Amino acid sequence: MTAQQYFEELSAGLDRLDAAAREDIIAYYREYAQEAGLSSYEQLSEHFGTPRALCDSLCAELSGTAPLPPSPAVPEQKIPAAVRSILVMLSGQKRDAGTDPQTSECEIALDAFSGIDLSVFIPDVVLQEGDSFSVHYRLPECERLECAEVVDGLFRFRTAKTRTFLFSSSGGEVIITVPKGTRLQQAEFRMVSGLLRLSGIFCGKTVVSTVSGDINLRGGTPGQLSARTTSGDFFLLDVCASSLHFGTVSGDVRMEGCHSPIADLSSTSGDLHLHGMACECCSVHTISGDVEIEGSLGTLKVSTTSGDCTLSGTLTGQSKVTTVSGEIDVHFPGVGVDASSLDGITLDGCRCGKTASCPGKVPLILNSTSGHITVTTG
């Protein structure tokens, strides 16, 4: 059997990943095979495992089903037991889990609170509904608890680094539980590499900052949600916010079925994908990320340098899309378009010159310096 068959099978098995990730993987392993002189299905299987095995391990690591350890943390289970015991000894912090708040693992019942102020380094953080106010935490060896207390209705949870340590074992977790129907006034989360997960929580104002940790919201109303991350991804599903302000350098933003009167999203290289979005005033800015928005929109402002813009749904307010080299593809029924591009414009299937316009109820300005513009108004 041929190498081509191997890569076809691998590609077919990777359909759980998006097209760009799939192409990157195939290109990498093709190049590797050429460099290593592997030219048959059998040789490739010998080195990489069967296409199925390779694809399973790649999907598990890349799709998030087996979350990758944030560098420089290492999952505890990957450190051999003998090495781990040496590390515990070296760290000088061998502790047993118990109920003492100073231990690395603990469950504490809390007084009622209406605000959260949390600051941690590596652990994942979960805010969920349950029966009563409580916190359960398990900290990595490189972190110790500084405080976990409710003062004047504010739950403060803070950790400090015990020492900088390369083999910091597992990331740990902090699970905050509030009774069903609790309406928090505000919640602030400052994190480094852990994942933040909020499920069905009502909050007046939510502020999040992470370096590489992902931010994951499912359901609920986070109020005025303001979040910044360097490389973490945003994922919001069925969230109803009063405003959204997101900033990221390389993380992607993905929103499904969300509603917010105001959305202000920016990225340097991260992609922004908004589907089923309901927003009255939506502003999106990126340098090289691609923008994909579908939904019921009021005014829309999109600007990119090289990212492509694919926009569709309904538009009711004056809107503008500008890019330098990205392509623009819009599909909004009834809009009045004023478009210009050096690469030309396709308006409702007709190829136009460098400028094109058509009348409509809602004015939409489209500018691309070198990217093609495709408009569908029907």
Place this chain on the structure above:
Amino acid sequence: MGFQIGGAILDFVVLSILNSKDAYGYQLTQEVRSILDVSETALYPALRRLQKNGLLDTYDVPYQGRNRRYYRLTDSGRQALADYTIQWKAFRQSMDRLLKEENHDDCPTVF
């Protein structure tokens, strides 16, 4: 050969290799495997992770009618390597101390 260990150590080794020169996937894998006991498929997820965290970037160089994708350190990658190096030195000193103590324990005391 070597320790069977991944994660941070793998990142550390990759960053160290790329600090001296840019390298393509196959070349990098060979160099890593001369130090660590990792499979041939272990490098890709690590490279993706380092790239996603902004520690590496890539560029393509034409080679015999195709492209070779080279990986290189970014400024953040160099900073991460510096952090790893500090931690590694501390770890090495601790290990040296530990092994020395063990050796003393093994030796009968001679007066």
